[in-house]
Amino acid sequence: MDYVQSLVEGKIDFEGQRLTGTFRDYTLIGSAIISFLFGFLSQSLRTTFILLGFSTIVLCAVVVPPWSYYNRHPIKWLPVKVEGKKA
Amino acid sequence: MYSAYQRINNIFALLSTCIFALLGAIALSSFVFTADPKGSLSIGSLKVYPGRSPHFKQLRKEYAFVNFEVHADLSPLFHWNTKQLFVYLGAEYTSADGTRNDVVIWDRIIRRKEDANLNVKGRNKYEFRDVAVSFKNVTPAHYTLKYNTMPYVGVLTYSEAARTDNAIPFPLAQERV
Numbered sequence: 001m002d003y004v005q006s007l008v009e010g011k012i013d014f015e016g017q018r019l020t021g022t023f024r025d026y027t028l029i030g031s032a033i034i035s036f037l038f039g040f041l042s043q044s045l046r047t048t049f050i051l052l053g054f055s056t057i058v059l060c061a062v063v064v065p066p067w068s069y070y071n072r073h074p075i076k077w078l079p080v081k082v083e084g085k086k087a
Numbered sequence: 088m089y090s091a092y093q094r095i096n097n098i099f100a101l102l103s104t105c106i107f108a109l110l111g112a113i114a115l116s117s118f119v120f121t122a123d124p125k126g127s128l129s130i131g132s133l134k135v136y137p138g139r140s141p142h143f144k145q146l147r148k149e150y151a152f153v154n155f156e157v158h159a160d161l162s163p164l165f166h167w168n169t170k171q172l173f174v175y176l177g178a179e180y181t182s183a184d185g186t187r188n189d190v191v192i193w194d195r196i197i198r199r200k201e202d203a204n205l206n207v208k209g210r211n212k213y214e215f216r217d218v219a220v221s222f223k224n225v226t227p228a229h230y231t232l233k234y235n236t237m238p239y240v241g242v243l244t245y246s247e248a249a250r251t252d253n254a255i256p257f258p259l260a261q262e263r264v
Contacts, residue, residue, distance in 0.1 A: 008091065009090050009091065009092075010090055010091030010092075010094070011089060011090055012088070012089070016088075017088035017089060020088050020094055021088055021097075024094075024097060024098055024101060025101070028098070028101050028102055028105050029101075029105060031105075032105040032106075032108060032109050035109070036109055036112050036113070039113075039167060040116060040167065043166060043167040044167055045113070045167050045168065045239055048109070048113070052105075052106070052109065056098070056102055059098060060095070060098060063094050063098065064091050064094050064095055064098075065091065066091065
């Protein structure tokens with residue numbers, strides 16, 4: 001049950017979060033520009049929106065699941081202080 | 088970007104911004120295409136007959152019947168952002184009381200580039216009558232072929248493709264033959 005929950009939740013570490021943000025920016029803005037140019041050159045709005053939709057689907061596949069690539073920098077917590085020994 | 092749900096939300100937030108920017112760019116790109124096709128328009132015959140108004144049976148009104156011929160190749164107007172063209176034939180004249188009129192007497196919607204080469208010999212599609220009862224004392228009319236380019240995204244543009252060289256006077260009403 002915990003495994004299913006972690007899969008649905010899909011937590012990634014801080015470094016992974018930065019990476020997914022970068023991927024998102026480059027892919028969406030880049031594909032918007034490229035799909036405009038291709039559509040303009042081929043004189044077809046369909047080309048434009050197929051390109052944009054396809055690149056969005058690819059981006060979702062790359063960014064949304066918690067791939068292990070995004071979990072390569074886990075946080076190193078300090079060891080737990082054991083209290084009450086002094087007393 | 089912590090959980091999968093946040094990442095989906097984040098992607099679609101930026102995607103909506105990108106789509107709006109893209110639509111804006113597409114709307115602006117229509118101004119790059121400055122085709123201004125011209126055609127020819129001639130009026131074959133113009134007759135005026137008296138008739139009864141369908142709404143006021145007692146009233147006898149005068150109806151004009153226009154035979155016209157239109158030749159215009161409007162296919163240059165079709166580019167990636169053209170959805171359809173609305174082509175219409177208008178009659179411009181001034182009524183006896185000084186009102187300026189622009190009456191649409193025929194129109195056609197063109198949805199495909201293949202249909203954009205117009206060669207039409209026809210008669211007015213819509214009933215053509217003056218606001219007053221008769222066409223007496225109205226000025227001679229100019230006939231114009233105008234079109235309205237409808238884009239998928241962006242602004243509607245209006246333009247004129249043809250115009251009769253001389254104003255054509257309305258003949259006196261004749262009884263039905």
